[in-house]
Amino acid sequence: MIKDILTARADFPILSQTVNDLPLVYLDNAATTQKPQSVIDAISRYYTTLNANIHRGNHTLAVYATQAYEGVRKKVAEYINAPSTNEIIFTRGTTESINLVAHSFGEAFVKPGDEILVSQLEHHSNYVPWLLMCKKRQATFRVVPFDENGELNLEIFKSMLNEKTRLVAVNHVSNSLGTVNPIRQIVQIAHAAGVPILVDAAQSIQHMPHNVQEIDADFYAFSGHKMYAPMGTGVLFGKETWLEKLPPYQAGGEMIDHVSPEEVTFNILPYKFEAGTPNVADVIGLGAAIDYINQFDFADLQAYEEELLNYGLSLLKDIEGLNIYGNPTHRSAIIPFNVDGIQHYDMGVLLDARGIAVRTGQHCTQPIMDALHISGTVRASLALYNTHEDLDALAQGIRRVIRMIRR
Template sequence: MNNLDIQAIRADFPILKREVNGKPLVYLDNGATTQKPQAVIDAIMAYYTDMNSNVHRGVHYLSQISTDAFEVTRRKVQEFIHAEHDYEVIITKGTTDSINLVATCYGQEFVHEGDEIIISAMEHHSNIVPWQMLCETKKAVLKVIPMNEAGELDMDAYAAMLNDKTKLVSVNYVSNALGTINPIREIIRLAHAKNVPVLLDAAQAVQHLKIDVQELDVDFLVFSGHKMYGPTGVGVLYGKEKWLNAMPPYQGGGDMIKDVSFEKTTYNELPFKFEAGTPNIEAGITLNAAIDYINSLGLDNIKAYEDDLLAYATERLQEVEGIRFIGTAKEKSSVISFVVDGTHPYDIGVILDKLGIAVRTGHHCAQPVMEQYGIPGTVRASLAVYNTKEEIDALVAGVKRAVAMLV
């Protein structure tokens, strides 16, 4: 069914060997952050042991090798998402930072009073709040694509929203709260028919699905390292060259300048124009190791395995009396959100934790989603390539035990 040796993969992740509350760790909170393979941990150690130095600044040896390693990651990201140019890859702090960069810089240049920005009803707060802030500042209008009970976007409503006032569409590729895989090709096609650029939040997609930004013809794409087996504090903004060149810088400081005088500053070329100050060098360099790890397994293999695991988990959890799945789209990635009649998600999460099972409970930074379903939050089990059917069995047994205690 798949070409992956899951036990060998699990052996690559040291933390999976530990116990929590005297039980073997069952880690099912991968939508929040993934665990790190030994290759990434070793790369972090190697950076501080062998090359720690600032980048893009020095002529000395350590600075040169650190700079070279940092730029290797940029080219590795370019290949990973099939960007046309490496300078279209901006290294940021993460998805949130990347979205804020576009909201600030694109918004400053292209959004004016009365203009409209379109997002969807299933966005993470980091793809809601920056646009609200922009619209408030610019006296623009934020429009929201509605979704149905299954957690699928109303594409007819979306098509009707697009007009001459629309300046940007910003939607997630995969919902962190529902697991829905959105019809992004159609979203982009309809927007481009009106000459509207599209930003894709791929934080929950790059570790599960192959992405080709040229084939998608997407204008901006953002994601985080820590959700794809890499370090925290690093992320990516991909932008088409024409948009990045047309946008003003995000922040002022070192690296983003060519010449500075008290009379005038000339900004640097791409990508450095958007990379002010000393970056998270260690994370930037070691993101390379995370991409290598994913490539070594193959995203097609990862997707096939995770799809099978998702189907198994969905089937097994139906055994829980009173369960209600939140997000039942036809196209889903490896997220299962649910509530159980007569219980609060937090209480189930606490009991699962006592059993060594890590899930996420709450609104998952997607409060409007929870409001639509009329619930305070969900229990979310989010899967990764190192999870197993035995761990799903433990989850199901744990939920049954929690429900028996709570109802």
């Protein structure tokens, strides 16, 4: 049976508490989403009944824990329609997923004079790893600019691809502006030039259905904690053909096949990239989060969130002196704004005094702030449990802050 989205809010215990003696209005979902009771219970149940180190133990708990952990790998593969569980690597989050590829891909394929192409819309986590890798390998780091609407110009992107380009790294949704990039088209353009592509799906994984085979990206990175799962969980999807060619990222237990003083051989995929004891409990929480999301119909969820976003945008546009950044054709769940004459920091602190949680600052996207010539923004970001009331409270709060400061 399909679950009604309006019942979602009650599944998240944290949302019923008060903050600063006022009901919590949580609008910082692009930073992290809250967790439903079923995810919290799954972690608790794991430690209460199942905890054991996985893969190598032969006792009952170890076998069950391994089955549960590998069961989540299968669940993740199905969630994004990956052809094989060998292509699902568990990491600590999007940042680690991207660092893994930057390190291992760089080592295998990037030589002095080669080029890496990223977009100006990237979070630092899909910018700095490539920048550092380029410096280390004497490769050239190139950035595709965004236009006045906050969208990437695909013609410029196309023109920047050449025979030296080794990889493209781009996000599906900008964490700072909410721009939904035409990712299928971007992948096609990169592939037409013979260049593999990594997609940072951190801000899209919770808001829209994902089909890595249809999108055809070579690497796909996302975090659990932005999709109602625990912190410290993340996924790297990589096409098996690529992952087979990449050297390991970290070394240790689990990732080896045979070790002697003379030689080390590596384990098969996906274990080659999972050195050490993994975060089993939280991965099981990730599985519970996927089960939670799967109760909804994705079309319903998207329609609900889109209506909510448009409602919020229209409320905020009515506030005098309030500027919303970017005007992309497709925007997802993120409203970045400032009010004339009011520091984003002040807006954030004073909204918090009314129990409203938003994020302020640069959102780990200094290149975007530089391009917009601003020091930062206030960012309200949505999840499936948000309501019109949350956005009403935000709009009222902003008006109140304006009165407070402008007196």
